Amino acid sequence: MNIMELLLAHAPALIVAIPLLGAFLTPLISRVSEKGRNIFAILIVGITAFFVFLLASDVLANGPVTYVFGSTAATVQQSTVIRILFEIDALSIFMAIVGIILSFVAVLYSYAFMHRETGQDKYYTLLLLMTTGMLGMMLTGDLFNFFVFLEITSIASAALVAFWTNKAKAVEAGFKYIVISTIGALFVLFAIALLYGQYDALNMAKIAQSIGISGFTFIDKIALVLLIAALAMKGGLAPMHMWLPDAYGRAPASVSLLLVGATQASLYGVFRIVFTVYGDVISLPSVSIGWILVLLGLITMLIGVIMAIIQTDFKRLIAYAACAELGYMALAVGTGLTIVANADPTITIESAPFAMKAITGGLFHVINDALDVGLLFLVAGAVYYATKETSLNKLGGLARNMKYTTVFFIIGLLAVSGLPPFNGFASKLLIYESTYQLNPILSIVAILASILLLAIFVKVLHAVFLGPALPKFANVSEVPKSMLMAMAVIAGIIIVFGLFPNVIVTHLIEPAANALVNNGAYLQWLTGGL
């Protein structure tokens, strides 16, 4: 076994271990050199990104990878042994790619964005812990382990939301976030306890198999509801989204970017529970979980855009727009599920092409939303860095002084509104067409929400960047290069994804969509002798 094969074999563990170790080393390095600490954080996330892409190449070429922590045998003398499994399929690795891109851009951006702040050792430690938790949630195949990573992400996120402790609203937002996260996590834990009590297992594949055999008991239903409700709240679906504008709006811009990834990790949890753990029973005609997701998606889109249009705070406005974008994902995946859970039992997800298109569109929108909304948050951070102002009523004429930032904002604006030829258009086109097959009203609402998103960000473009030069911003200059570079990385990916959607969908999104709907491959380790 050469060194690359060895690294590949242990990549699942290293993806979580490297940022975790990096997090604890950060305060020590901070004592030696502050600049060294910042470079160390970038390096740690860069190495983690290398392992994510290395593992992605393997998973996408050869199918799911299972990594065992602890005993290699499932049972010893008829007793279940203590061990944790990471199960990485195309969906997990797709989400990990989204997470690591956001994390890398966040640390790169932080280099200059946070350099005036005190407590940066804590900041970078928490940022790396958040990355650890987020990636762990995406890679684990164990429900209790998922809960542990959910908690790591939540605690690190709450501390980062309240990072600017001199601002009362930031502390308030952090408090709200930890309350919501704790309550959500408590219900997740309760649901896991119900499933563990019934099936004596914590592994997702094992529980999925047991639910299939038992045939969806009342306890299973309660656990399903608790998991969906709690993770949907953490995933920012309305009407449980209210923590999201507070947290996104008050956190430093680099943290808001990473919060997008953390929110999507929770949404991933919803999809994983519905399609994998409950995969064998969820497509029963009587189980309309698909419609629940569709309704939550619709409400989220509408509330998100209507609330965004009346906002006058730059970041809070983007936060509501981000909320609306989350609605698209729930709508698309719910549509896919609803088409399959049709009264006609002969319909399967494979035989319903629009179901697959809807899920593909929904997953494609996960990465597009992360990039588009992420870029807009970074632009808002750049404007705050340069002007110390976030009120849209007090800003204006900045295009004269911040030319590159303005260009990045326009790219983000066009992409998030779903205008061609940017990435948001390709995923939204898939969503419009597939939701139309279920009910034309769904696609009408989705298109209307996109039009409103365009109107919202045109308002921001006018209010912040256009108009006459304001004397108070006469000395404002462009932000440092590392911040511009971070924005350029995201803008570049947006343009590439927009111009070549076929390549991304074929190589990354469709395998992820297939992994989501075919839980058979995910369950294979049960018969694979591990």
Add this chain to the structure above:
Amino acid sequence: MIDMILETFETGTGYWHPLVWVASFIIIFLIVYIVRGFGQKDYKKGTGQTQAFLSGNKEYDKQLMHVQASNLYWGWTEALKWVIDVLKKMHTGNVSDYVLWFVVVMGVLLVFVGLM
């Protein structure tokens, strides 16, 4: 790989080719630019030609003319005031209410899924 890059993106009932769109956009831009070249060339910068006509009123200082964010889409927000008021009322900013919404959704889901 090149074939895949140039391939049309199938979306179910439709298709989308961004490169064709970009090429069309460039061609249309060039045509518009050429047509623009045929326009009158008697524009004089810094003369009365460039001043805004505000029904005969004097133009204020440009810094005072900037339309602020909260003044944009006034008609739209006024027409939808009844919806916006309901939504504003819903967003109390009180974390107890956030938890209440979670409990409400969970309760509805329990009834919905439990009865199936």
